Amino acid sequence: MTKKESILSAALHLFVDRGEQATSMKLIAGEAECGIGTMYNYFPSKERLINDLYLNIKISYSNYILEALDSDNSIKHQIIHTWKRALEFALAHPRELKYIELFCQSPILEDCVKTETLNKFLPLWEIYETGKEDGIIKDLDTLKLITFVKGAITATVMNQSEMSPEDMDAVVQMGWDAIKK
Amino acid sequence: MTKKESILSAALHLFVDRGEQATSMKLIAGEAECGIGTMYNYFPSKERLINDLYLNIKISYSNYILEALDSDNSIKHQIIHTWKRALEFALAHPRELKYIELFCQSPILEDCVKTETLNKFLPLWEIYETGKEDGIIKDLDTLKLITFVKGAITATVMNQSEMSPEDMDAVVQMGWDAIKK
Amino acid sequence: MTKKESILSAALHLFVDRGEQATSMKLIAGEAECGIGTMYNYFPSKERLINDLYLNIKISYSNYILEALDSDNSIKHQIIHTWKRALEFALAHPRELKYIELFCQSPILEDCVKTETLNKFLPLWEIYETGKEDGIIKDLDTLKLITFVKGAITATVMNQSEMSPEDMDAVVQMGWDAIKK
Amino acid sequence: MTKKESILSAALHLFVDRGEQATSMKLIAGEAECGIGTMYNYFPSKERLINDLYLNIKISYSNYILEALDSDNSIKHQIIHTWKRALEFALAHPRELKYIELFCQSPILEDCVKTETLNKFLPLWEIYETGKEDGIIKDLDTLKLITFVKGAITATVMNQSEMSPEDMDAVVQMGWDAIKK
DNA sequence: AATGAATGAGGCTTCATTCAT
DNA sequence: CATGAATGAAGCCTCATTCAT
Numbered sequence: 158m159t160k161k162e163s164i165l166s167a168a169l170h171l172f173v174d175r176g177e178q179a180t181s182m183k184l185i186a187g188e189a190e191c192g193i194g195t196m197y198n199y200f201p202s203k204e205r206l207i208n209d210l211y212l213n214i215k216i217s218y219s220n221y222i223l224e225a226l227d228s229d230n231s232i233k234h235q236i237i238h239t240w241k242r243a244l245e246f247a248l249a250h251p252r253e254l255k256y257i258e259l260f261c262q263s264p265i266l267e268d269c270v271k272t273e274t275l276n277k278f279l280p281l282w283e284i285y286e287t288g289k290e291d292g293i294i295k296d297l298d299t300l301k302l303i304t305f306v307k308g309a310i311t312a313t314v315m316n317q318s319e320m321s322p323e324d325m326d327a328v329v330q331m332g333w334d335a336i337k338k
Numbered sequence: 339m340t341k342k343e344s345i346l347s348a349a350l351h352l353f354v355d356r357g358e359q360a361t362s363m364k365l366i367a368g369e370a371e372c373g374i375g376t377m378y379n380y381f382p383s384k385e386r387l388i389n390d391l392y393l394n395i396k397i398s399y400s401n402y403i404l405e406a407l408d409s410d411n412s413i414k415h416q417i418i419h420t421w422k423r424a425l426e427f428a429l430a431h432p433r434e435l436k437y438i439e440l441f442c443q444s445p446i447l448e449d450c451v452k453t454e455t456l457n458k459f460l461p462l463w464e465i466y467e468t469g470k471e472d473g474i475i476k477d478l479d480t481l482k483l484i485t486f487v488k489g490a491i492t493a494t495v496m497n498q499s500e501m502s503p504e505d506m507d508a509v510v511q512m513g514w515d516a517i518k519k
Numbered sequence: 520m521t522k523k524e525s526i527l528s529a530a531l532h533l534f535v536d537r538g539e540q541a542t543s544m545k546l547i548a549g550e551a552e553c554g555i556g557t558m559y560n561y562f563p564s565k566e567r568l569i570n571d572l573y574l575n576i577k578i579s580y581s582n583y584i585l586e587a588l589d590s591d592n593s594i595k596h597q598i599i600h601t602w603k604r605a606l607e608f609a610l611a612h613p614r615e616l617k618y619i620e621l622f623c624q625s626p627i628l629e630d631c632v633k634t635e636t637l638n639k640f641l642p643l644w645e646i647y648e649t650g651k652e653d654g655i656i657k658d659l660d661t662l663k664l665i666t667f668v669k670g671a672i673t674a675t676v677m678n679q680s681e682m683s684p685e686d687m688d689a690v691v692q693m694g695w696d697a698i699k700k
Numbered sequence: 701m702t703k704k705e706s707i708l709s710a711a712l713h714l715f716v717d718r719g720e721q722a723t724s725m726k727l728i729a730g731e732a733e734c735g736i737g738t739m740y741n742y743f744p745s746k747e748r749l750i751n752d753l754y755l756n757i758k759i760s761y762s763n764y765i766l767e768a769l770d771s772d773n774s775i776k777h778q779i780i781h782t783w784k785r786a787l788e789f790a791l792a793h794p795r796e797l798k799y800i801e802l803f804c805q806s807p808i809l810e811d812c813v814k815t816e817t818l819n820k821f822l823p824l825w826e827i828y829e830t831g832k833e834d835g836i837i838k839d840l841d842t843l844k845l846i847t848f849v850k851g852a853i854t855a856t857v858m859n860q861s862e863m864s865p866e867d868m869d870a871v872v873q874m875g876w877d878a879i880k881k
Numbered sequence: 882a883a884t885g886a887a888t889g890a891g892g893c894t895t896c897a898t899t900c901a902t
Numbered sequence: 903c904a905t906g907a908a909t910g911a912a913g914c915c916t917c918a919t920t921c922a923t
Contacts (some may be wrong), residue, residue, distance in 0.1 A: 160882095172445055176445045178359040181917055183885095192884035194921085203430075203918065249516050264357045297508050301494065305512055308493020309486045316485050331486055335516035341907090362892060373909035375896080384893065522904095528848020538807045540721040543896055545906095554905035556899085565897065588771050624802055626719045663856065667874055671848045680845045689840050693848055697878035703886090712907080724913060735888040746914065 219277035401456035428495035581639035762820035790857035
């Protein structure tokens with residue numbers, strides 16, 4: 158693990174456990190086992206560290222989910238697969254998910270970061286659009302469809318640290334029942 | 339509006355717009371048009387102000403939703419009515435909803451406050467239990483059912499400041515489709 | 520006990536037990552069982568309260584000691600009697616003595632109060648002067664003689680909350696041996 | 701002078717001249733010519749600064765006095781020598797003496813510090829015990845003997861910034877006359 | 882590149898004092 | 903006279919950031 162990674166890792170742990178504000182740069186340096194000054198060689202400010210960490214995780218998250226997209230499969234299969242990937246990611250990286258959910262509304266997050274992370278998920282939109290055209294899913298505003306299911310799944314995952322395959326299937330089923338026509 | 343209310347109101351506005359940490363006691367005093375010391379006549383610390391505000395809103399919220407419970411109606415009607423009440427509350431008090439959603443995970447929130455607010459929603463659980471017994475809704479863990487729909491509805495409402503009656507009906511329909519058997 | 524006296528009494532207790540700075544006006548009002556504003560009807564400021572309290576006690580103290588002066592008695596008898604009176608006062612009013620000893624150097628004490636209280640003890644000086652003229656006590660600077668014995672007796676009394684008559688006699692004897700020729 | 705020493709020195713000056721309470725951390729930092737934060741690198745709180753300063757001085761003081769103890773000399777010589785050392789220290793370091801005398805009763809002083817400084821003077825007790833066994837000094841409680849003379853000498857020294865050798869001899873003589881048999 | 886002592890702005894909180902009731 | 907809510911200056915302390923080593 159490079160020094161930069163160990164700093165990001167330490168920051169993630171502390172931010173999630175204690176909150177961004179209760180986590181001083183000194184504390185992060187201690188956890189990352191480096192000097193305070195060292196951190197400033199990699200991140201010019203605490204704000205940048207927070208934004209970089211957020212961006213890092215969001216990119217991993219979107220990459221993981223988007224790997225589910227295989228246009229050879231049916232729309233239903235693709236949509237459900239993105240949900241399963243999201244659940245898997247959350248269970249494998251609970252801290253990472255908690256961080257992006259807790260601080261996605263933080264006023265410290267720069268708009269460009271919010272926009273950039275939002276764009277990462279654009280490919281998802283198209284599937285839902287196609288689904289609607291095919292008459293498979295409800296003919297509602299795509300943003301509403303996605304928001305609804307994303308909110309449901311995220312809430313579910315934030316509330317449980319463990320899920321059996323059956324649990325996952327049940328959640329996915331609820332999601333599909335919600336949006337299917 | 340009493341002085342205490344104006345302080346709570348000012349705090350709510352600023353917390354939601356700028357974040358808890360970026361909001362100093364001085365700033366709140368300015369918005370509430372009172373001296374800094376005055377705030378400490380009503381709240382012994384910033385921490386208590388935050389907790390009291392949270393508790394206040396959560397109680398209003400639960401009261402508003404629970405008024406929907408009328409055992410003369412069908413289970414389906416009752417459940418859907420709670421969702422509509424939640425949507426109504428959120429649209430009428432967007433800042434209040436945003437506050438409780440943004441800071442419900444804040445490490446500054448005392449456990450007793452979390453517990454107390456949780457208990458307020460216990461009556462809801464029973465309806466879902468009955469619904470399961472009657473074979474109307476899916477036979478899943480009640481916590482999961484509630485978490486799923488609550489997450490979905492909250493996410494929806496946090497993303498839109500306005501909703502037409504049709505929008506509301508559409509969301510409610512998705513919710514019901516998700517949990518119905 | 521008049522309201523003014525109860526305020527002074529409360530202040531004395533709290534000042535000695537917790538220190539002047541750790542004692543707020545609110546605390547004194549609580550102990551004196553009156554409103555904060557009430558105190559300001561009797562003492563225009565905390566500083567005045569402190570000075571008045573100091574002056575009050577010092578006057579009681581000097582009055583008590585000076586009653587020992589009876590020019591019909593021998594110089595030795597008079598001097599020793601002042602010491603005994605000082606010991607008696609200290610044992611009867613330990614808090615009062617502690618207060619004037621602890622805070623006699625406080626920068627908050629006004630010079631006029633210091634001077635005034637000093638003057639109260641002037642009659643004592645004359646006895647020592649006479650004692651020196653009579654060749655009974657050592658021919659040293661009067662201030663030094665008084666300072667020496669006063670320091671010794673005060674230190675003794677601050678260190679013990681109780682003294683038997685024998686204890687008192689022993690201390691008095693040491694004092695006399697110290698200054699006698 | 702190290703930074704820590706300059707902070708302690710500045711604190712001593714200001715505490716003695718203005719009182720502990722009237723001396724803000726900002727004022728000390730100004731006098732020590734360092735930033736406020738710097739002080740907190742050496743002392744975690746004002747309270748600890750006060751205690752450390754007290755402990756520092758008390759140790760210097762006791763070390764200086766105890767150097768007077770040479771068991772080859774007579775008891776009388778040893779006792780008198782400790783007094784002379786105490787006088788010398790006080791005259792050489794008037795501020796230091798004033799500090800430990802003014803604030804020895806401060807409620808801010810931790811008990812462990814009081815105990816620790818008390819223990820430093822234990823060796824003195826033994827000389828007085830021996831003196832009593834030898835029938836040289838009065839057969840009184842050792843604590844009373846020490847308290848009496850210590851109080852007398854301290855009061856003397858607090859009242860005069862300068863003393864000639866004759867003055868010192870006179871004070872020492874009074875002390876010895878007080879306790880000798 | 883790595884370090885951490887130094888810095889001071891700014892946050893939370895206290896409290897002497899005022900004043901309207 | 904009695905009261906105590908209101909006030910804001912000032913205190914202690916934290917912490918993001920800098921810079922000399």
